[in-house]
Amino acid sequence: MSISYFEEIKRKAVHLSSLWMVAATLLLAEWQYVSCIVFFLLLLLTLVSEHDYANGGKYLGRLYGKLFGKMLRNEVKKGQWIVSGGAPVLAAALMVNILFSPVIAASSLAVMLTGDAAAALIGRKFGRRKLVNNKSLEGVISFVIAGFLAVSIVFFVTGIPGKYFLWGFVAVAVGALAELFQKQLILDDNFTIPLSCGSVLFLAFHFL
Secondary structure, three states: OOOOHHHHHHHHHHHHHOOHHHHHHHHOHHHHHHHHHHHHHHHHHHHHHHHHHHOOOOOHHHHHHHHHHHHOOOOOOOOOOOOOOHHHHHHHHHHHHHHOOHHHHHHHHHHHHHHHHHHHHHHHHHOOOEOHHHOEHHHHHHHHHHHHHHHHHHHHHHOOOHHHHHHHHHHHHHHHHHHHOHHHHOOOHHHHHHHHHHHHHHHHHHHO
16 A cells, blocks of 8 residues: 555654664663663553554554554554564664664664655655665665764764775665665565664774
8 A cells, every 4th residue: 555655754753753772772871771671561552552453452452543543554453463673673783782782773773763764755756767676776875875974973983993984885775775685585674674774884893
């Protein structure tokens, strides 16, 4: 189901509002396990709410429908449980905080949240040069620009040495590929982008 551009804007506004997870990851750097607990509980709440919505629930389901129902790309039929993009975002936040240091986790999430939003909005509105999977060159370029700006801000705030900024760009480029080849990777790009970016940064920080 195709949603309107206005609903897409609202959808990506919710996406960008999740940048609080980047701030939380950095602020709770000394207590990273707390970040993991918070993201796990939010993931659980999201999944329960979506299940309740799919089954016509009167409380969580109804609230979820009012807040996010029109932004879902796939129409939900009663009894059919469709996981939205929110669950993979929270699952990714949980995984990168388990696997990586706070700086890498925050950087990876920042790339996904800003890059994916830029690619969707710019690509849908101005995309003319089509690539694979109906993605556009304009969308990919927007992803790289927004993602690199985001990772640069995280690096600057946390005092990461300048020599790693190039690897930040490489990580963003790999994330853009994860977004571009989402269908081939099967998994949701909200999940694969942070993990791919985080893996590049982990290798760069530990072996270069």
